[in-house]
Amino acid sequence: MRVIAIVNQKGGCGKTTTTVNLAGALAEEGHRVLVVDMDPQAHATLALGLEPDDLEANLYEVLVEPTGAGRLDSIIIDVSESIDIAPSSIVLSALEQKLASERHDARTERLSAAIEALPPLYDFVLIDCPPNVGLLTFNALRAAGEVIIPLETSFFAIDGVQKLLETIGLLSERIGHKLHVRVLPTLYDGRTRYARNTLGEIRELFKELCFDSVIRLNVKLREAAKHGVPISRFAPTAIGALDYASVAMELAAAPPEVLATIPTERRGAPDAIGAPREVVVRFKDAAAGDVRIAGDFNGWVPDRGVRSLIASEGQTRVWTKVLTLEPGTYQYRYVVDGEWREDPANPQSAPGPTGQPNSILHVR
Numbered sequence: 035m036r037v038i039a040i041v042n043q044k045g046g047c048g049k050t051t052t053t054v055n056l057a058g059a060l061a062e063e064g065h066r067v068l069v070v071d072m073d074p075q076a077h078a079t080l081a082l083g084l085e086p087d088d089l090e091a092n093l094y095e096v097l098v099e100p101t102g103a104g105r106l107d108s109i110i111i112d113v114s115e116s117i118d119i120a121p122s123s124i125v126l127s128a129l130e131q132k133l134a135s136e137r138h139d140a141r142t143e144r145l146s147a148a149i150e151a152l153p154p155l156y157d158f159v160l161i162d163c164p165p166n167v168g169l170l171t172f173n174a175l176r177a178a179g180e181v182i183i184p185l186e187t188s189f190f191a192i193d194g195v196q197k198l199l200e201t202i203g204l205l206s207e208r209i210g211h212k213l214h215v216r217v218l219p220t221l222y223d224g225r226t227r228y229a230r231n232t233l234g235e236i237r238e239l240f241k242e243l244c245f246d247s248v249i250r251l252n253v254k255l256r257e258a259a260k261h262g263v264p265i266s267r268f269a270p271t272a273i274g275a276l277d278y279a280s281v282a283m284e285l286a287a288a289p290p291e292v293l294a295t296i297p298t299e300r301r302g303a304p305d306a307i308g309a310p311r312e313v314v315v316r317f318k319d320a321a322a323g324d325v326r327i328a329g330d331f332n333g334w335v336p337d338r339g340v341r342s343l344i345a346s347e348g349q350t351r352v353w354t355k356v357l358t359l360e361p362g363t364y365q366y367r368y369v370v371d372g373e374w375r376e377d378p379a380n381p382q383s384a385p386g387p388t389g390q391p392n393s394i395l396h397v398r
């Protein structure tokens with residue numbers, strides 16, 4: 035069971051949208067998902083079609099008494115075949131005061147105790163956090179093994195993120211478990227230079243900690259929330275659905291323990307028979323800002339272990355990707371401004387696990 039907290043003290047950067055639609059995308063791939071709504075505003079609860087005021091029980095009871103009468107499984111509601119939710123309510127905002135007299139550790143371990151007591155029903159637990167780093171967010175971070183920080187590409191300020199990363203680092207030390215943090219660019223409008231530059235900056239700053247997938251602006255995401263269903267159900271072909279499907283794919287392909295073991299550079303003697311050799315592929319485009327390559331050779335983690343060169347031919351930019359591969363047959367795709375694409379220069383392809391075609395590369 036992977037427990038992932040979706041955190042950023044800034045409001046409106048796509049935390050709730052990410053929680054709900056990532057849950058939808060993971061469910062489409064056959065994973066069982068629990069959404070934990072830790073925001074008193076209950077936006078995730080609403081976006082999954084529930085009216086918080088109509089519910090008899092919510093997380094408040096659980097956090098007040100996690101292993102007693104208010105066990106987590108007693109308040110969970112199944113909203114679809116593979117998605118359950120632990121709903122929120124405005125009363126959650128009173129938790130801080132209610133637990134004021136308790137020790138810091140005792141106060142912040144509530145959610146982790148509740149999740150540990152759950153029967154092993156879920157592949158993923160996604161925790162939506164409020165827009166501040168208070169008691170509720172601390173509870174989420176203590177319960178989690180991984181953190182996703184959504185970052186707005188339409189309005190990006192590095193200071194806030196740095197502060198958040200420091201807080202997470204301090205907390206990791208204190209609780210003695212490492213949190214695997216990744217950032218996810220959201221609200222991306224590739225038509226504006228500002229957003230393209232910001233995306234470049236975010237990638238430069240966070241490198242492999244940045245998801246390759248990018249969540250583009252898509253009004254369907256807003257509409258889906260109003261209708262109380264994830265976009266994978268509301269508009270499965272909308273770009274919002276594709277973007278969250280690609281985040282789900284990245285997450286499932288590379289759990290933290292795998293990310294830690296993939297070598298960042300592979301070397302071999304290129305002249306020996308059967309030894310790894312350098313293979314060069316090229317992608318040309320006039321409009322693209324960011325092009326990466328992912329395949330079974332790098333665990334589908336874009337540009338991992340790949341050397342990249344960028345050049346210009348008139349108006350067209352040319353990305354050269356140098357892969358070091360042993361002889362064999364490989365599948366790959368380009369990720370162009372966050373969108374997964376076949377190689378337009380390669381006629382050979384095969385259907386991938388999600389039905390979309392992967393390009394094929396033979397190395398002899």
Ligand SMILES: Nc1ncnc2c1ncn2[C@@H]1O[C@H](COP(=O)(O)OP(=O)(O)O)[C@@H](O)[C@H]1O
Pocket residue numbers: 044045046047048049050051052077165220221222249250251252253255256259274
């Ligand atoms: N990719 C997107 N495209 C269009 N609208 C979005 C997108 N992501 C989020 N929104 C909208 O922006 C607003 C803030 O997003 P939300 O997920 O609620 O942020 P947070 O939970 O961080 O406060 C919501 O109205 C949401 O529907």
Ligand SMILES: [Mg+2]
Pocket residue numbers: 049050051073077163
């Ligand atoms: Mg929210």
